[in-house]
Amino acid sequence: MIFDGVYGNSAIKNQLQNILDCKKLSHAYIFCGGFGIGKTMMARMFADALTGGSAADVIFLTNEYYNIKGKASLVVDAVRAAIVDIYTKPYLADRKVIIVPKAETMTTQAQNALLKVLEEPPSYCVIILVAQNEDMLLPTIRSRAVILRFSQLSDDEVKQYLLDKYSFADDMVVRLAGGSIAAADNLASSDETASLVREFAEIFSRFSENDMTAVYEAIAVFEKEKDKSELLLSVMCLMLRDAMLNNAQKCDMPRIENIQAGAAALIIESVENAGRAVRGSRNYNMVITELLLETWRTIHG
Structure with a gap:
């Protein structure tokens, strides 16, 4: 065929x-x-x-x-x-x-x-x-x-693609790819992108702390890496879903702790809305800043 x-x-x-x-x-x-x-x-x-x-x-x-x-x-x-x-x-x-x-x-x-x-x-x-x-x-x-x-690929299909092309398949890459071969390629072929993901995940994991420093650090990352905003939003959703479902750690990505399942669900919805707003050409900096500030407020109730 x-x-x-x-x-x-x-x-x-x-x-x-x-x-x-x-x-x-x-x-x-x-x-x-x-x-x-x-x-x-x-x-x-x-x-x-x-x-x-x-x-x-x-x-x-x-x-x-x-x-x-x-x-x-x-x-x-x-x-x-x-x-x-x-x-x-x-x-x-x-x-x-x-x-x-x-x-x-x-x-x-x-x-x-x-x-x-x-x-x-x-x-x-x-x-x-x-x-x-x-x-x-x-x-x-x-x-x-x-x-x-067309449907997103399953994690197993993405993993098989990575194994066939690169002879290895990082669980973090598979999960962040979200069923996209192109996204998996971008992550697997770039040490710089993988480093950015881990840096941002570490920052986002500190949103559960009372200090808002992490929020401003996250805003700065989004401003610097505007062309990778979809990836950064995906990192947020992945970490929030793990927190909401209390998943065992599936890869070496940092975890966000002490967040209620209801709050995590609300933030995921906000993240998805922000992604649509950015793709719809709304003011990028305003959308991202509002999202991250509201995320911190939601976590802290």
Whole structure:
């Protein structure tokens, strides 16, 4: 099977293989799910299978591909340029595949432009939208595509991946990866990242102390390591869940002591809300500062 090298999501691998075997294709698919769980890799492999490996007939629809610079969102000009390619017949293969990574970043204008293609697609073209959050796509786009919802990998699957690639699997890395191969790679391949995790975990473990010094130290870490904020929030959730469930120590990460289960649950909810706020472009420093101060207050009742 062409997806044998992909870890996890066996049901989706089987579904895609059946589509290839039975040759019952849709003109559009949405591959959705969390970060780093194989969506883009499987989209690429599916595209290669459909085109017989013809790189000329697989296009990744991004701003950069169409020489549009300085835009965080996928803009309508890129989609309009792609439409010209979509209605150009394949060069070598029988099919042409358009992959749209980070499809949820498409502006409304861009989505409406793409919608016109989905309403009257050329018979040879397959469009794959890859998104972490399918709800960011217009309902009219979702209704015209087959949606495949990818799941986070199990800890055992992440551990096997690390063993196969690095010949070792640190329990801390497996747990912090949260079912994401990409997150596991980032942690396992960087001593600097692993050191940051342990430093921050040590600081957060001191939130149970009456002295608020740890709070200000944590704020400083978040300000310095803004690009790793998701990882730091994950450390907080992991330590809080261990405290809430009174887990035996599963790895050498410091523990946060003397916290009530109800308080831990409330803080986890706040951490998850803060993560969404940061991804939604709210003021980063304000969100993080409010979160950490409120966390300390909740712990101390």
